[in-house]
Amino acid sequence: MESGFLDRPRAVYATDPAKSRGRLVAEPKSPTRTDFQRDRDRILHSAAFRRLKHKTQVFVYHEGDHYRTRLTHTLEVAQIARSLARALGLDEDLAETLALAHDLGHTPFGHAGERALDACMAEHEHFDHNAQTLRIVTRLERRYAAFDGLNLTWETLEGLVKHNGPLLNADGSGGEALPFGIAEYAKVQDLELSRYASAEAQAAAIADDIAYNAHDIDDGLRAGLFEIEDLRAVSFLSGLLDEIDTRWPGLDRSRRIHELTRRVITRFVESTIATSRANIAALNPKSVDDIRGAGRPIIGFGAEIAAADTHIKEFLYPQMYRHPWVMEVMGHAETIVKDLFAIYRADNEEMPEEWRDLGDGPARAAADFIAGMTDRYAIQEHKRLFDVTPDLG
Template sequence: MSDHASYAANPEQSRGRLFSTGSSPTRSAFQRDRDRIIHSTAFRRLQNKTQVFLHHEGRHFRNRLTHTLEVSQMARSMARALSLDEDLAEAVALSHDLGHTPFGHAGERVLDEKLARFGGFDHNVQAIRVVTRLENRYAEHDGLNLTWETLEGILKHNGPLTDKSGKPVGKYRKDGLPVGLDDIPVSEDLQLWNYASLEAQTAAIADDVAYNSHDIDDALRANLILLRDLEDVPLVGPIVNEVLSLYPDIAGDRQAHEVQRRLITRSIEDVIATTRSAIAGAGIENIEDVRNSGQMLVRFSDEMAAAEKGLKGFLFERVYRHKSVMQLVGEAEGMVARLFDQYLSSLEMPGRWGIAAKAAPNDAAQARVVADFVAGMTDPYAIDEYVRLFDARQ
């Protein structure tokens, strides 16, 4: 820890795991968390889960695994520059998408609607369920038995869920807190009202940087947009004009890569400079100062944040809502909805899932088991199940 800042998370001062483990002579507590996540079944499944475009559209588009690895790399880079614990940043980054359903946000929307009367579906809480309950390979306990700090980061990397009085804040202000927060096995209270570590915040903003740059890359590959369509778009427009001026005659994919790498670099450099200033300005001396600061300290500058919002707006209109994408999204939503309804009505699911559903004490518990099963599916498995159950060739 000698090369870490005083406000970095310290694995030697971790609040521990639910189940005690012996110390390791070669790895810190956060390194062990990272390794447990990488070796989990849920992590491997990410390679066959959609990011933005559906899995079967093409082999060169990003999936949840490639996205997760890119987020992890960026989180480590920023953590190193800020003298934070890189291993905790990496652990949170590697696990941040473990709760996502097949077919991207389309599957999540369906499960949220299907579970509306039972508290809905939230992918951050689902990620916690995956690492604390659904992964079941260890002899002595369910889950991965991660440290308090990693669980805190998974749940709160985007900020607090409540204020100090327990009132929902942020995106939860409208519909209330997601169900399941009172059922998280953890060594200590996760303190929903305060901020997670700087390492977790680093993973969160790395997710934004990765989305912005790589969704542009995938959209260009899919011919949903052309590079010149980006010339007047906030944040990326000046970079596009710079690249086209410097390299007017090289192949389009090389131009696109030059844009992507510059966008990533400038975004990360902006975050590092802004965060250093924010830490100094807030008088942060230790990790409890971070948690009680009342603000996200790892952030874009105001100018970059405004431009990034403009870029997101462009991507939403021109990429995520493109008619070809929306057609596939509609098909995916219909598939997930029919699968959920079929499993809930029959309770016929393989292995432990069917056993758990049939033993569930009430409708809410049955629906949650079905949601756990469906959420864990890869895209190809969901398609295979759909064909098997409904003979989709009809």
């Protein structure tokens, strides 16, 4: 690794906190923290962040202490995002901030909960977890005396909304397809939805993909949904297993799994760094605006790792995410979400008073309340309101 890797200064194309576009509600600068460090700290201290501890990643909260939750996944994404930012000369604090906040809008019970809530909201402008994240940090967190939300910087809000790419066409059209929450906020502040986000936001997004791949392999193996040798169906993983078995023949299963997952992360991170450096050299950006205006992502996988990413997802989809046992549990979870929505939508007095009317109608209020629940609270609420609650065990 080249010298200076661990102590590289911020590049000219990085997002500079000293040049932030500021906050919607003006505040005095902190004497001890940059604006992005302050954003990070507000996210860490938010109620929405604490609730990630008991929200499903793939397995519901009580299935085992060693499986990922939304919180542990988020912390792993943040570590990878910081590593990428450090290697590429980006602002590490902004990359970490975006990683820490990226899943705040997720419902209980993972993607099953989101599917159920979106179906409930089909006649009410739908539900989208990314838009819900923006809604949480700009409105639903009600802690500060001077404003609703967390009053985060423009750069953090931009990164949260656009980390997967522009939401409008280059000419600004396509606004009719914006999810509720993003469309509403666009009336208040222009986040330049037709342009790409900063390199820090792109790094946080790709860190999410890397963490998903490695740790879903780990969790799936430990849950017994598939076996190590099944992974040889993915040539990239088969090659890594050959490396491990050649160097440590007869290694016990637990160490073999860990050696595999750490190699997945390392290869994906190294590919991202090398490919992104090449992209940056070709673009020769002089500012973060050059990154935003590049018309394509700058942070990304190389061709070999992009193919491996596709093949790993193709393996995990039937073997893990659509495994009959997982599907059965998630089906019960969807029933819980739909039942709760029906009750709250019909009688909002079943919700705590502070959630009953936020100005967007009873359906959206019910969706906001349910989306903020942990798995166990959703189960407790269902038991309170219904005689029979599906078994998620």
